[in-house]
Amino acid sequence: MRVKPGQPDWQDRDRFILSKGHGAAGVYAVLAEMGFFPVEWMLETYCQDGSVLAGHISHTGVPGVEVSTGSLGHGLSIACGMALAGKRDGRPYHVFAMLSDGECDEGSTWEAVLFAPQHGLDNLIAIVDYNKIQSLGRVEEVLNLEPLGAKWKAFGWSVHEIDGHDFGQIESALRDIPFETHRPGCIIAHTVKGKGVSFMEDKLAWHYKAPNDEELRQALVELRVTE
């Protein structure tokens, strides 16, 4: 993405919208590492009283956060508005929106899925984090989305399905934008919730739980962050 950490309101910056707002910590960490704000904010204040870093992504007082979300099914519409504005103004930026699979239950998501191809928004990329688990159970049992890629394709999107944990595949999918002229792009990223931590992988409970000290130690070892 083309961004300038020292100039978060640069007009031609690429925009990233975390529509699955519960993934806030991941975005804050990246922004802090890139220098949008001090890493200490993340390490010391995340979700603490008096902090600016809320559990669902929030832009107030946080440089680099484009849009606040948390209620599902909002982000893709806002991304469409930004992409359309960019097209109409002849701006070169791209807009990326990351969605959860669960929020593909929301009707408003599909309003936006219909809209983007109608207006040829090939400067827009939607990424669906398809980990197959939603708030109360497995996607296929709650509200089956399959065939998910075929649905986006049928709505007029240019779809890549990738292993969402393979950085090579992520990079190669995002290398050439637009995927197709006049079509918005969709990446269905097949993922495993809690990937890399044996006791967390593919477990619903870890959508809600925080690890205790021992679990944290073991997780960091498994992720090769510490010995």
Place this chain on the structure above:
Amino acid sequence: MRTAFIRVLFELAEKDERINLIVGDLGYSVVERFADRFPTRYLNVGVAEQNMTGIAAGMALCGKVVFTYSIANFPTLRCLEQLRNDVCYHNADVKIVSVGGGYAYGVLGMSHHASEDLAILRSLPNMVVVAPGDPIEAALATAAIAKQPGPCYLRLGKTGEPTVHPPGVDFRLGKAIPVREGDEITLISTGGLLYNTVQVAEQLSRDGIQARVLSMHTLKPLDSEAVLAAARETSAIATIEEHSVNGGLGSAVAEVLAEACEVKVPLKRLGLPSVFVSEVGGHAYLREVFSLSVEGILKSLEPMLEQAKHRVK
């Protein structure tokens, strides 16, 4: 009022290229001229108000002034969370325009009656809420909200409302317009009942009662100074609105009076009870059913006027 709105929006768009108009597949015979003149600043999103509002927020965050337009509850209640989270939380330059406040779409039925919108939108942080009283106010309000940074809600009548004001009346957001002087009772009106309110005041005048009339076109921020002055200088206040008495103009005025220790004045809230209409009827008919015709308002005011008479004595 919608004719006045679209005329002014067209004029503003000629001068300010940030102005965009988004519709949710409604606006037949209203929006065509704008669409033809400004094709790259007009958008019909289809029957999808949630998407319309999110798109408007996204465009506004890229520097545009975006008007969303639909009728009755569609651009407000249908997409309420998009208004709250996407528009208001980001303080985005989105102006929501709804045509057909109150019972303007009478016979079309309950779905097309906007009777809680003012209460609900008034509670949203950052939202300015405006309900013009006649076509002159509608025109001036359109220009005013285009200039006002941040979210605004413009609640319009449909068509054919009588003109009350002379052209060039002094219109400022958050400032009530004194339409008629009087020192016995104050009638405060918002939205399309302004004409009836003035008619009521004229009838009262013929009966020897001088009523002050305030057009409270802006519900938020409310002109509390004008309310308090009315409380000090006249002996009773009545609010008149085509909206639920819960949460609209009557509630807003009551909030000001309840917190003002220095004044004590009787208040009567005239408006719609918290019920759904049980019968079919046109605009005028439904106003009569809920005592918002000139005669209905006069009748509702009788007990208050009686009391006021005794107090003066």
